[in-house]
Amino acid sequence: MPSTPPSSGPQRSVLSVSDLNREVKHLLESSVPLLWISGEISNFAAPSSGHWYFTLKDSRAQVRCAMFRGRNRSVRFRPENGREVLIRARVSLYEGRGEFQLIVEHMEEAGLGALMRQLEVLKARLQAEGLFDPARKKPLPYLPANIGIVTSPTGAAVRDMIQVLGRRYPAADIELWPVQVQGQGAAEQIADAIRKAGRSGRHDLLIVGRGGGSLEDLWAFNEEIVARALAECPVPTISAVGHETDTTIADLVADLRAPTPSAAAEIASANAAELLATFNEIRQRLHRGLQLQLRHLRQQVQLTGNRIRHPREQLQNRAQRLDHLELRLKGAMRQGQQNRRRQLQLVTSAFAHVHPERELRNRQQQLASLNERLQRDIRLQLERRGERLSHHAQLLHNVSPLAVLERGYAIVRDEKQQVIKRADAVRPGQRIYAKLADGELSATVD
Helix, strand or coil, rough: CCCCCCCCCCCCCCCHHHHHHHHHHHHHHHHEEEECCCCEEEEEECCCCCEEEEHHHHHHEEEEEECCHHEEEEEEEECCCCCCEEEEEEEEEEEECCEEEEEEEEEEEECCCHHHHHHHHHHHHHHCCCCCCCHHHHCCCCCCEEEEEEECCCCHHHHCCCCCHHCCCCCEEEEEEEECCCCCCCCHHHHHHHHHHHHCCCCCCEEECCCCCCCCCHHHHCCHHHHHHHCCCCEEEEEECCCCCCCCHHHHHEEECCHHHHHHHHHCCHHHHHHHHHHHHHHHHHHHHHHHHHHHHHHHHHHHHHHHCCHHHHHHHHHHHHHHHHHHHHHHHHHHHHHHHHHHHHHHHHHCCCHHHHHHHHHHHHHHHHHHHHHEEEHHHHHHHHHHHHEEEHHHHHHHHHHHHHCCCCCCCCCCCEEEECCCHCCCCEEEEEEECCEEEECCCC
């Protein structure tokens, strides 16, 4: 802590060395953010504590670095002197010696690490846009009549694919779109070929790929321009880049990823031998089905023939049935007439006991009595409702604000017609309005 030694002159604030180093360390760590730094390792040391200490240098300068055990466990390689690395670190100061140093939080090999970081950034962006979403991917056709291949015309991959397609599915037409698959301008050629193949309208399926290689060799298939061309292609696509362990952005965007170019050709094609075997099986099943159908039809014809009778026999049966129906109809008509006569007699007897004029007089007397009762009930209800209305009107008047105003009270509002309930809610000079029982006053607060 700063101390003030006794002195006869002006007072001076004096720092100890420890205080100075602590202040500088705090200043460095609070003002400089995390940094990405590349350089060459030298003076590497790994004591039994598990921490790493080394110097990071280039051709003109160097800086001390420390990477503690909790951080260096995630490093996938063993650092050694002379190796180029890329680190993410924060600036600090070692208080004990007053040495400027970097506290390393992440380390990767230079070159390859930069490419991987670039690849991960592009992956995250394309995934956020939905280019990897399985819902947008198109199904592959079962028997494509025309297959387009976007690859190098001189590589082993194209020979393997053509050989597999010729052996398994010779009926398909194959069209090659020759492109450069690595190096400067390769990504542009691949993307242009995909677009042209998709617009041509000749292909039912498109295979895009190449043989194996290093990350740098396969990098053209990690370019954004290729990913977007695959995403926009109207034709179903298969990506076949490198070996089974290689995964590129093109593999993630394409409608299907094949582990190798040969596997892509197998996926795209139907095995001719299997198709022939399937055809023979279907033909046999169809033959058996037709035989069963014919046997069933013969049985139906035989049963129908047994049911057919001579027309004379049919006419005799119909005539006999007609006679039977005629007898039943005549009997039913006689019975119906008898029932109607009995019902008419009963109705006539009932009307003889009921005189219309007498019944009319009885109904008129009942109507007059009911009308008198109705008038009496209406008057009684009106009287009761009037008394209740007067009672509620008096209650409403008692709680009405106007009744309160008649007792000498007033309702005070401000310029916005808001009711003023407290004296401290107004200010001097403010315009207020008082509502009285028989009018309204305006005033200014003093």
